Amino acid sequence: MLADKIHITPPGSLYARIRDELRARIVAGVYKPHARLPSESELMSNYGVSRITVRQALGELEKEGVLFKVAGKGMFVSLPKPFQSxxxxxxxxxALSEQGHEIYNHLVGIKHLPASSAVAQRLxxxxxxxxxxxxxxxxxxxQPVSLDVTYVAAHLGKRLAQENLATRDIFLILENDYAIALGYADLSIDAIQADSELPELLQIADGAPVLRIERLTHTKDGSPLDFEYLYCRADNFQLRARIER
Known part of the structure; x- marks a missing residue:
């Protein structure tokens, strides 16, 4: 139950402000994963609002995946999906270590090979x-969340092959160890069905949906540096972005 009754104006923003406050309490850990939220009647009393307003606030949080409903028992806090912005x-x-998650990379393979037409064009x-x-x-x-296939010019690749890629990001190695300033990346995103090696590597079913990202990273002066295909599971990981108008 909320500690104090809260009176909010103007009426048009009531549901949004209740939604935002509940979300903030969840993020702050006041309501833990799988904890039951106060009932609709309690929220109505605490905020001094109608049932419709409370249901609108809860409904938006449910759509976001922050809450889930159990019939006859109320609303509960979801276990949040890890995400990368x-x-x-x-x-x-x-990105994920900042959120307190445990990260590990399994190096599947390193090959030195001639650039395909697509890779050569990108780089x-x-x-x-x-x-x-x-x-x-x-x-x-x-838990496996993605298969990352990275292409770099051979002179960089030979150096990276000697690094500890199980625990270190290539970006940080390039910047901190090789003094290469990163500038920006171009991304394209689509969805595919898992086939070939993806089901085994990502522990998913044949034909399961996978998010595929193509990312071309440039140095600060605009030179192409690192081209990647990222194949991400759709069930245990999110990608997020804030887009301004």
């Missing part, structure tokens, strides 16, 4: 030029 250029471990190389392919399965809290 698309608004910042960060490595996987860099600004001649087709057939030497590149390095790095394949890693990213684990979040001991």
């Amino acid at each position: 698309l608004a910042r250029l960060q490595g996987f471990a860099e 600004g190389l001649a087709e057939g030029a030497p590149v390095t392919e790095l394949r890693r399965v990213r684990h979040l809290n001991r």
Whole structure:
């Protein structure tokens, strides 16, 4: 039950302010995962609002996945999905470690090979030029969440092959160890069905939906540096972005 009754104006913003306050309490840990929220009647009394207003606030939080309903028992706090923001250029471990998650990379393989037409075009190389392919399965809290296939020019790839890629992000190695300033990345996102090696590596069913991201990262001066295909599970991980009008 909320500690104090809260009287909010103007009426038009009542449900949004209740929604936002409840969300803030959940994020702050006042209501833990799987905890039952105060009943509709309690919230009506505490906020001095109608049942319709309370249901609108709770309904929006349910749509966001913050709450889930149990018939006859009320609203409960969902176990939050880990997420990475698309608004910042960060490595996987860099972003998720900030949220307190356990990160581990399983290095599936490293190959030195001629650049395909697609890879050469992205990296600004001649087709057939030497590149390095790095394949890693990213684990979040001991569950696989993505297969990352990274391509870099061979002179960088040979150096990266000597690094500890199980616990370190390539972005941080490039910046901190190699003094290469990162600038920006171009992304494209689509959905595909898991086939080939993805079901086994990501522990998902054949044909399960997978989010595929193509990311081309540039240096601060605009030169293409790192081209990746990221194949992300759809059930245990989120990508988020804030888009301004």
